[in-house]
Amino acid sequence: MKKLLYIFLLITHVFWAQTPFEKGNDFYQNGNYKAAINQYESILNSGQESAEVYFNLGNCYYKLNKVAPAVYNFEKALLLNPNDTEIQNNLAFAKKMTIDEIQEVPEVGFSKIISDFSSGFHYDTWAWIAIILASLFLVSFAVYYFSYATVIKRVFFTGMVVFLLLIVVSIFSGFYEQNRIENERPAIVFADTVSVKSEPNPASQKAFTLHAGTKLIVLEDLDNFHKIQLADLKEGWIEKSAVKVIK
Structure with missing residues (x-):
């Protein structure tokens, strides 16, 4: 009986000695993505961050088919480690889940x-x-x-x-x-569907519609609105609550 008790105490000690990152990895390996998210986000909430934490968070959200937080966290990881090909590849896969197809207008000159x-x-x-x-x-x-x-x-x-x-x-x-x-102030649309306005006014005319996961650039702020620009150079005003700025 004592031996069983010692084994139990040893196992619990090892478990509790694990860092949140290690616990998150264990949850992820076992397919418990929500629990893994809680562990990784507890690291960010403590004021710490790393490309690995954001990358793992992106993978968790990708597995749960949550496009906006998946893209957002992969983008955050890429900011900290811009030359990592694995992050770049997973970000490309996550972007394929987005609804909006925006053709980038190439620069000239x-x-x-x-x-x-x-x-x-x-x-x-x-x-x-x-x-x-x-x-x-x-x-x-x-x-x-x-x-x-x-x-x-x-x-x-x-x-x-x-x-x-x-x-x-x-x-x-x-x-x-x-x-x-x-x-540059990139941001990700988190609202499932949001109307981009022609002016920073909820009653103004709708310019176009965006969906979760779309990346945009914030040009300026006014009250509760961001003035934004897309890769195809379309511009408009979007409510701040509908997007999450990457940096």
Whole structure:
């Protein structure tokens, strides 16, 4: 009897010693997605966050066919870990559950070239690229300075110029991408169906209708309304309670 009691105490101790994240993972593996959601959200409510928590939350909501919170949490995870292909793939699957089909209007001109180039990497990655290039610049300078051969001096002087130009490009791209990300206010529609108004007034004319899970950009706020823009450049006013801003 004592042995059974000790085993029981050991099992309960191990269970209660688990972190909310580990408990959430166990619930998820057993198909208890609602209980897993409670565990993951308790982490966020405590003021902590991570790409892994948002990613797991997105998976739970996806399993429960709740498109808006699934998309929202995958987007939050992607903000914290923008180069994670698994997050990107699951977000793409979640977006297929949305009703609204919005065709993105591509940018044109020089601004598109800069935007496409800078968005190739996260701004943190651009910073590391600049550091690596700066190290190569210093190595080239050292070889140039201590070398006596004219040909070697010319080669490494040219390398210094090239690395310096690349450093400037990396720094510019990093700041450009950081500014773009920080100034953009993406949001997800959480209402099942919501009318987007032509003016920030509940009685104004309906411009178009959106459904749960659709991503939009918040341009400005006025009273209880957000002015929003879609990927196809349509604009209108939507009630704040119908959407959840990602950042």
